[in-house]
Amino acid sequence: MQKKRIVIAGGGFGGVFAAQQLQKLSGDQYQIELISENNYFVFQPLLPEVASGTINVQDAVSPLRLLLPKVKVRQAEVVDVDTEKKQLIVVQGRKRVLIPIAYDHLILATGQVTNLESFHGFEQHSLTMKNLSDAHQLRNHIIQCLELADVTEDEVIKKRMLTFVVAGGGFSGVETIGEMVEMIQRTLRFYPNINKDDVECIMVQSGARILPELPEKLSQYAREKLEKRGVEILLHEGVKSASATTLTLGSGKKLNTSTIVCTIGNGPSPFIRKIDLPQQHGKICVNRHLQVEGQSNIWSLGDTALVPLKDQPTERTDFAPPTAQFTVREASQLAKNIHALESGKAMTAFTFTPRGMLASLGNYSGVASMFGINMSGLFAWLLWRSFYIALLPGFATRLRVGLNWFYDYFLPRTIVQVQQASGSGCKYMHFSAGELVFDQNQLLDGLHIVVSGKLEMRIAATDDQQEFVKQIGAGDHWGEKILENQVATTGVVTALEDSLVLVMDKTDFGRLKQALPSFRDYFDQINPERYSSAIKKTDINN
Amino acid sequence: MQKKRIVIAGGGFGGVFAAQQLQKLSGDQYQIELISENNYFVFQPLLPEVASGTINVQDAVSPLRLLLPKVKVRQAEVVDVDTEKKQLIVVQGRKRVLIPIAYDHLILATGQVTNLESFHGFEQHSLTMKNLSDAHQLRNHIIQCLELADVTEDEVIKKRMLTFVVAGGGFSGVETIGEMVEMIQRTLRFYPNINKDDVECIMVQSGARILPELPEKLSQYAREKLEKRGVEILLHEGVKSASATTLTLGSGKKLNTSTIVCTIGNGPSPFIRKIDLPQQHGKICVNRHLQVEGQSNIWSLGDTALVPLKDQPTERTDFAPPTAQFTVREASQLAKNIHALESGKAMTAFTFTPRGMLASLGNYSGVASMFGINMSGLFAWLLWRSFYIALLPGFATRLRVGLNWFYDYFLPRTIVQVQQASGSGCKYMHFSAGELVFDQNQLLDGLHIVVSGKLEMRIAATDDQQEFVKQIGAGDHWGEKILENQVATTGVVTALEDSLVLVMDKTDFGRLKQALPSFRDYFDQINPERYSSAIKKTDINN
Helix, strand or coil, X not given: CCCEEEEEECXXXXXXHHHHHHHHHHCCCEEEEEEECCCEEECHHHHHHHHHCCCCHHHCEEEHHHHCCCCEEEECEEEEEECCCCEEEEEECCCCEEEEEECCEEEECCCEEECCCCCECHHHHCEECCCHHHHXXXXXXXXXXXXXXXXXXXXXXXXXXXXXXXXXXXXXXHHHHHHHHHHHHHHHHXXXXXXXXXXXXXXXXXXXXXXXXXXXXXXXXXXXXXHHCCEEEECCCCEEEECCCEEEECCCCEEECCEEEECXXXXXXXXXXXXXCCEECCEEEECCCCEECCCCCEEECHHHEECECCCCCCCHHHECCCCHHHHHHHHHHHHHHHHHHHCCCCCCCCCCCCCEEEXXXXXXXXXXXXXXXXXXXXXXXXXXXXXXXXXXXXXXXXXXXXXHHHHHHHCCCCCCCCCCCCCCCEEEEEECCCCEEECCCECCCEEEEEEECEEEEEECCECCECCXXXXXXXXXXXXXXXXXXXXXXXXXXXXXXXEEEEEEEHHHHHHHHHHCHHHHHHHHHCCHHHHCCCCCCCCCCC | CCCEEEEEECCCHHHHHHHHHHHHHHCCCEEEEEEXXXXXXXXXXXXXXXXXXXXXXXXXXXXXXXXXXXXXXXECEEEEEECCCCEEEEEECCCCEEEEEECCEEEECCCEEECCCCCECHHHHCEECCCHHHHHHHHHXXXXXXXXXXXXXXXXXXXXXXXXXXXXXXXXXXXXXXXXXXXXHHHHHHCCCCCHHHCEEEEECCCCCCCCCCCHHHHHHHHHHHHHCCEEXXXXXXXXXXXXXXXXXXXXXXXXXXXXXXXXXXXXXXXXXXXXXXXXXXXXXXXXCCEECCCCCEEECHHHEECEXXXXXXXXXXECCCCHHHHHHHHHHHHHHHHHHHCCCCCCCCCCCCCEEEEECCCCCEEEEECCEEEEEHHHHHHHHHHHHHHCCCHHHHHHHHHHHHHHHHCCCCCCCCCCXXXXXXXXXXXXXXXXXXXXXXXXXXXXXXXXXXXXXXXXXXXXXXXXXXXXXXXXXXXXXXXXXXXXXCCEEEEXXXXXXXEEEHHHHHHHHHHCHHHHHHHHHCCCCCCCCCXXXXXXXX
């Protein structure tokens, strides 16, 4: 008889722990296959430490093949489910071949993605803390801000570069700002032109206190600790919109910043949105056995699912919170239930009361609430670190993380900015009304096309030229001639309204123009006189 | 009196060591500013070890601000020189502002870039080993090949994924293939479906032996060592062209591979090509004092310059080789000469006889030629490691690299693939005559536009449709309807001639279509019947 096939979509806490538990319970009884876009498991609570450089990227992750030696691990992207044929459809390889994977049981654990739709401009101008590359990017971004702040002679730019904002005061937000402050303060000695007082770190929290999941006393302690270290905490304050230079708060207040870390706003992944299974608030509805409603062989858990803790759930607290702690427990119950079903035994409803909660504030202090006891300071921090080291998979990783934490105590923090692939492609930029889009004497990085809003292009009068002013709106574009002639900008573009602009990278623009006749013809036929007064074809050296 | 300003363009061996020497010689006498695109110095000889995961990325690099505490470090891109105004022009910040930097002395040390123009398709389909992101990319690429080879059921793809080629048998090529073989062999235990014999590592060297800079005996030893470890070395063989699936050698032989590491082909950077200073073979001509010909206050060294070792150089050996060892010595002489000139003393001609050469072969063996003595094996390898540890800047880095090498001996190699930003933008793909461009049932990743060559699109006959065959050439494109309808391909595209195709990422295509009216109109007006027989609008699930 052929083994039953259990297919798991997702390599996070839910997927990995479910696979481990199934293996443990049943040995070789099932053929287990796990599909993940990355070939590693990310230990998400360590991401802020990766961003701050306390630990190495590879110490926050573990190869899936190492964690799950007997499970078939497939690095692929999940695109659909065919419940009738019992197939999960994935896309694999650089040629993006579609492959159907047959299952007897399917576990959906693909997780949530950041959804910034409700915050205008956040998609383009904020950073998130969801995965490894986010942590990497935040780190490089902070270093870039410090580098520029150290050499610029423009005080407005300097202030902007040295204002760091975190949106959200939950666990992720608090740990992120704690690590950011520590990192910035420890690296300032490399930047002779930046004073400690020039740096502003701000946390924006919509509720009445930070860390609302913890007892009020610990929230208070965490707040005092962070404030003492220079973090400004804005309570009862939301975020509204962002541009490359400005964050507008719910109250209307504007902050001159280019660093916004967004730890709020979660939503379903495109895959979950696409599949035809019962959903609520972007999560898959499951019963207390963790089976998807109406299905006996499709399961879900973690932040992918809405997991009821009661038979008749009504309130928000009647559902499991989407934390790693709960997810790991759900994975265990889910594995037991699949095994029970296959063995003809009764399934058990999921239930769990958490034992404690921990948060690090950076700089060797933390807060904890364990078994009803509240702790704070160094002891809570040590507890937090030991707790996570114990949870880390594999002796090698534990040793490395432990040693790196130890080195970190006495070695200088590095400020190496390992740049990622250059930002080619078509990127959106959002500009607030009144904002300067670009100034004179810059090199443009791409073709600018207005998607919505209104902007003004203005070139000051010179000896042989009158002042030139033009309003531009949706579908208008600028930069094509400047890019072609490789000259610097001579005019100024300002946003008259909140505007969205698509910037097509200059290399891509050149390549597309060369390859696609219709695109080339369009730009060639543009009256060269159209911009005659807008561009002085001066070489940048003169 | 104002201090003389010495501006250094480039943060590699030449720039960093010149700045250090100037500081050492003169204390605070000069105002020294160093311009670099990265805020760190890369220890290039360690790049193969970064690619293989023996050491961490940050252990191969040092922050410039840490190395040069009294030098003003500016992270910017060098774009031009104005020798009359004595200004170096740089672009700085995300807004790409042009900034002129005044100098009294200018040192040009921007280095060379990989130039793959003479190898058809290499620009698009080969990897290089020039900088940190190259090492990172090679590492991720190898892991991706292993991941795919482990799960694919197509033997041709499996073979392709497991064939690894290095072009060039110099220091960089030998160290790269040595580390690659070690990495692959040590990680194979995670891939149950790959046998050791499935893997092929091939080195292509145009000369009669590898490591031609070393004595013949050591070349022979290195060759035997590598061959014993499974590397196939092709001597008297060149590379001709590359596609996503095939490497064509000089002899016409074709290899089924998607991993080509190119360690050959160097050329001047766009900056050097642009500036108006005497050049030969893409290098700046300097005199024996390291002054650029015809200039008294512009200097160059390293692989940026053609440095004569004799007064009347004629042969290739009359010029300094572009190695780190020579560059460091040149930097020292250059610093002394600037200081001599400013102090009214006589300058000294550059001269240097190297003391030895070292190369690592991976797997704890190496070759060395020091003070006329040839060494090989473990001792040479230890010498190599100690030598580099000693050269590493900073105690912290030395300790970390040393410890990581030590761990590496007894800990399993990690296979985490930290993915970089997704490949958006417009990318070129090169296809050889006869090559399958895509098959049925794939999801396209972008709009495909033919730049040159000829291809054939073919859709097999079905019950309700005749066979469809069409030839396409420069300016033609495909994929726009498939992308719009989000369906899988139903046809097959094959290259009839060697062809170059520009692929515009599907996200970028969608964004540009939405933003730019002329682009949208063009694609909307395409007769929807044009592809009627080429696309079956079937959902991928049916």
